[in-house]
Amino acid sequence: MSRSKTKAPILTLAPEQERQALDTLKRFLEDRFELELGSFEVAEVLELFSREVAPHYYNRAIADVQLHLKERFESIESDLWALEKS
Numbered sequence: 001m002s003r004s005k006t007k008a009p010i011l012t013l014a015p016e017q018e019r020q021a022l023d024t025l026k027r028f029l030e031d032r033f034e035l036e037l038g039s040f041e042v043a044e045v046l047e048l049f050s051r052e053v054a055p056h057y058y059n060r061a062i063a064d065v066q067l068h069l070k071e072r073f074e075s076i077e078s079d080l081w082a083l084e085k086s
Helices: 015-033 039-083
Strands: none
């Protein structure tokens, strides 16, 4: 049985944000794990996170916003019902 592999969309950063993320990741790996990776290796790690981890955070943020908006709209609806004249 063959399964088609669909890749999650890669979330992209602006060039300056990507450079900062690469610098931060490179510094973290050196400081914390004493790993001195080259630019290509660090970019590969960042791409992995962008493809495999970031979408989970993105989806969670969307769900949180949806819940917040739902609660807010329910509050507004309640306020409007209170204004209704009998």
